[in-house]
Amino acid sequence: MNVGGPTRSQGDPKIAATLVEAMEAAAHEDPDALTHGFHAWPARMHRAIARTVIARATREGERVLDPFCGSGTVLLEAMLAGRRSAGVDLNPLAGALVGVKCERRDxxxxxxxxxxxxxxxxxxxxxxxxxxxxxxxxxxxxxxxxxxxxxxxxxxxxxxxxxxxxxxxxxxxxxxxxxxxxxxxxxxxxxxxxxxxxxxxxxxxxxxxxxxxxxxxxxxxxxxxALPEGAIAPRFFEGDSRELERLLGARTKARLILTSPPYGGTYDYHAQHALRLAWLGLDARAFARREMGARRSAAVDPDEAAEQWWDDVAAMLRGMERVLDRDGFIVLLMGDGRFGQLDVPLIPQLIEIAPHVGLELVASASQPRPAWGGGATREEHLVALKRAERRR
Structure with missing residues (x-):
């Protein structure tokens, strides 16, 4: 991820302050520590964001879930904080890398x-x-x-x-x-x-x-x-974040879901890892077929890709809501989407979708990012959601 720049926030003041603290910590700390930087992984979440949010939103022993765990930044920071954790990713390389990065060896x-x-x-x-x-x-x-x-x-x-x-x-x-x-x-x-x-x-x-x-x-x-005594290694599930309840089981709930989903129309993660996947002989067919918000889809038909992106974000949030503790939080690190010449600002998108899946957006912190390829200035956001209060 990119870091730095002026931060604006909105929503619940206490929660927004935590989000701002996390984003600004990322601007001042080295992302490469412990095993974090051992293996390149484009658009990896900064460890300072993961550490700050986990410390503020959970207590020791509570479960942290990352449905787009990638190289395992959130999982490693959860392990360091003494939390239980689980990660999900469509990329089969993620599971192997998480296991190595979170391995404790004397x-x-x-x-x-x-x-x-x-x-x-x-x-x-x-x-x-x-x-x-x-x-x-x-x-x-x-x-x-x-x-x-x-x-x-x-x-x-x-x-x-x-x-x-x-x-x-x-x-x-x-x-x-x-x-x-x-x-x-x-x-x-x-x-x-x-x-x-x-x-x-x-x-x-x-x-x-x-x-x-x-x-x-x-x-x-x-x-x-650095690891505390009795630190618990994370569990990994290869699969789709839109099917979390099936992957984890109906009884598994997370106090915090902290993750960085794809930025709509921005990256092609399958293409970025294609050489590695081929060398290691990993079956990446499901990854290629089900990757969300891939840039290659926008190149074929931007309007159809943008419409699919809305459906995918809704399905993603619905999946998270089903495995979230009653008083838990979902924290997303995401950027505004762009499909061809069509900009899809994230915050309005989440505000519109969240109520339909039983969630509400409670706070956000945002920083400007370079507008690669022209178009409107884009932002990267750290957004907190929780279960919507049911009205009698």
């Missing part, structure tokens, strides 16, 4: 992991030197993102990772690998489909992998020191 385990990464790196370099055959199991459309020697080295490295017997170590090494496959491609940036000239010598991919594994072990160390 010194012995961390040392063993670093030694294992060194062994995997040595085996990979031996492959490179011996010019061993290795086949990248990627779709033809993705092969061109890599130089031939980089492609071959990454394929061999992944084979060595897959030979690791321990499941937890293998999963962690896969996430180390995942964190590098875009950097080692010809993609200009995480969110770009443009090529950039990169000179990557033989062996560099493996060296970066080993360094990144050491970095993860060090981050685990700082996390282990």
């Amino acid at each position: 010194l012995e385990s961390r040392d063993a992991f670093e030694q294992l990464a060194e062994l995997v790196g040595e085996a990979s370099l031996e492959r490179v030197q011996a010019r061993e055959r290795a086949i990248a199991k990627l779709p033809p459309s993705m092969i061109g993102w890599y130089g031939p020697h980089v492609l071959k080295e990454l394929a061999g490295l992944l084979e060595e990772i897959r030979s690791v017997e321990d499941e937890a170590d293998r999963r962690a090494l896969e996430m180390v690998f995942s964190s590098l496959v875009v950097k080692l491609s010809k993609k200009r940036a995480e969110t770009s489909q443009q090529e950039a000239e990169k000179r990557i010598r033989k062996g560099l991919s493996t060296e970066m992998f080993v360094r990144k594994a050491h970095e993860l072990a060090q981050r685990w160390g700082t996390l282990d020191e």
Whole structure:
């Protein structure tokens, strides 16, 4: 997410003050601490927002739910605060990454992991030197993102990772690998489909992998020191936020639902993670089919995409209301939508939809954001909703 700028607020003064505090904390704190920045994830929520809202809206032991959990920022901060937590995401990569980022490892385990990464790196370099055959199991459309020697080295490295017997170590090494496959491609940036000239010598991919594994072990160390005694690891459910009750069970309720849903017509999350998903062989068909507010849909038919966006936001809020504690809160970090030339301001949209799904908007804090591609100035909002009071 972007941070900073003048903050305006409205609604319940006490709740609005918390939202303002959270947004302004994000402007002054480093987002990369503990395991938060280990793996790139576009539009990740700032950890200061998650930490501030969790501290103000929940007590120890209460449940926090993130229905668009992504790389797990909210879940990690809930764990640090001694809260129970659960995350939901359509992206299968999210579950693997959350598990690694929220894993608690003691010194012995961390040392063993670093030694294992060194062994995997040595085996990979031996492959490179011996010019061993290795086949990248990627779709033809993705092969061109890599130089031939980089492609071959990454394929061999992944084979060595897959030979690791321990499941937890293998999963962690896969996430180390995942964190590098875009950097080692010809993609200009995480969110770009443009090529950039990169000179990557033989062996560099493996060296970066080993360094990144050491970095993860060090981050685990700082996390282990920061976690409270008896901290509970989050639960993860792969699925659709519009079906929370089915995924979690009718009896599971959350005191706080804190999440950052897609910004209408802004990103293509499936495209951003396509290389990683392909390398790891993850089934992302449901993710591609059901992603909300994708920019690619707006490119086909902006009016139809905007109409679908309203339906999706309503379904999303309805799903959240069904798993919310009676006195709980929903806090959303979202930006104004844009579909082609059509702007969809978030606050009026939520005000109109909320009563139809049993909710009411109680407060918001907003900051201006760059209007990429022209059009009206857009804003990013931190919005609090609760169950609507029933009138007799």
